[in-house]
Amino acid sequence: QDLAKKNTANRQVVEARREMLREWLEWRESMIEMLQEEGAEIELNGGKILSNEDADGRVEEIE
Amino acid sequence: MRPILLSGHERALTQVKYNPDGDIIFSVSKDHVVGAWYSHNGERLGTYHGHQGALWTVDVDPTSTLLATGGADNTMRLWEVKSGKLLKTWDFATSIKRVEFSADGRQLLGVTEKRSGHLGTIVVYDINPDPEADQADDHALRIVCDESKATVAGFSYLARYIIAGHEDGSVSQYDGKTGELLYNTQVHEDDMQVTDLQWAPDRTYFITASKDKSAKLITAESLEVLKTYVTDTPLNSAAMTSVKDFVILGGGQAAMDVTTTSARQGKFEARFYHKIFMEEIGRVRGHFGPLNYVAVHPQGTGYCSGGEDGYVRVHHFDKAYFDFLYEVEREQAQANL
Numbered sequence: 001q002d003l004a005k006k007n008t009a010n011r012q013v014v015e016a017r018r019e020m021l022r023e024w025l026e027w028r029e030s031m032i033e034m035l036q037e038e039g040a041e042i043e044l045n046g047g048k049i050l051s052n053e054d055a056d057g058r059v060e061e062i063e
Numbered sequence: 064m065r066p067i068l069l070s071g072h073e074r075a076l077t078q079v080k081y082n083p084d085g086d087i088i089f090s091v092s093k094d095h096v097v098g099a100w101y102s103h104n105g106e107r108l109g110t111y112h113g114h115q116g117a118l119w120t121v122d123v124d125p126t127s128t129l130l131a132t133g134g135a136d137n138t139m140r141l142w143e144v145k146s147g148k149l150l151k152t153w154d155f156a157t158s159i160k161r162v163e164f165s166a167d168g169r170q171l172l173g174v175t176e177k178r179s180g181h182l183g184t185i186v187v188y189d190i191n192p193d194p195e196a197d198q199a200d201d202h203a204l205r206i207v208c209d210e211s212k213a214t215v216a217g218f219s220y221l222a223r224y225i226i227a228g229h230e231d232g233s234v235s236q237y238d239g240k241t242g243e244l245l246y247n248t249q250v251h252e253d254d255m256q257v258t259d260l261q262w263a264p265d266r267t268y269f270i271t272a273s274k275d276k277s278a279k280l281i282t283a284e285s286l287e288v289l290k291t292y293v294t295d296t297p298l299n300s301a302a303m304t305s306v307k308d309f310v311i312l313g314g315g316q317a318a319m320d321v322t323t324t325s326a327r328q329g330k331f332e333a334r335f336y337h338k339i340f341m342e343e344i345g346r347v348r349g350h351f352g353p354l355n356y357v358a359v360h361p362q363g364t365g366y367c368s369g370g371e372d373g374y375v376r377v378h379h380f381d382k383a384y385f386d387f388l389y390e391v392e393r394e395q396a397q398a399n400l
Contacts, residue, residue, distance in 0.1 A: 014390065014391060017339075017340050017389060017391045018391045018394075020339050020340055021339055021340075021391050021392065021395060024308075024339045025395070027289075031265065031267040031268075032265070034267070035220060035265060035267065038220075038221060040166075040220050040221050040265070042125065042166045042167055043166055043220045043221070043264075043265040043266050043267070044265060046264040046265070046305070046361065047083055047125060047166060047264050047265075047266075047361065048083045048084075048125060048361075049083075049125045049126055049167070049168070
């Protein structure tokens, strides 16, 4: 019976973590979309400013 | 995970920062000196001399061109990183407790201390990223903190908001352009000082550390508390790791004398928590006094801590660190394959 209780408790812990992870990833996705809409390039690049070379490279790719 | 010790400072470290590439660590200390070090081997790259008092704060701009510092000599200073040349000194009536560049490096904020006759303020200067250019004498914005002084502050994504942590344990959101107070909320316990505020790489959320022994993950947009990390010691600093979803907390009860067991044995610890699940997953000991600041390598490959003991300890993460996953994270990773 103790073992059964423990397994239930473990399942609940795992389920709670799964839910926290799901909520987190969903929220992060919404923030990234918001930054894309706002054109927040530096923020989306992890705080690094794209150098002129990088920027030129990107333009060429589009062409 | 054998650490590298940066020994060169003669007094307590107050802040340590990686540049955006993560190859250089800047350190400031109560010994008046700003240090620059190679992060991979701890070799000293140089020092920046000029401040006349204890240093409280340092930040580097996003291109590693300009360095900002502030301290007890009531000045905020701007330096050229590679030459060590002092480019600008701004004078104030009280000490500078915090400096931070905006994500684009075009603005610099300073938090000024409160003293009789002077309220605490947050000042913002427009910055010309060219080290040859003249910098503005006058601030572009000045926020007066008349309720509770700000202890820490920074710019959100796109510098839309200025977020400040206060002495009374609250956090404020100000309009980044006008300085208008938009919202203030008591996130930490009453009168438990917010001691640190560090941003996620995209600046949509941040982590605060407090003397109330907890750290909180908060959104910039609504100041909603997403996560709380509970410890058993007053915290001075909190940082987030990239690559892995961890937070690193530093603090510790200041030892009354050096004979205290924990100080003698180097038992002051950096505490690792899972950022999403809020559970403690490990500790790294080594400092002989409280950890005053923790900074994470921008690429997530290591971290460094600055201690009251006068040392910076630089850690490079090992394979076990990167391999560590909760079962539900493993599930998630497999689902995405």
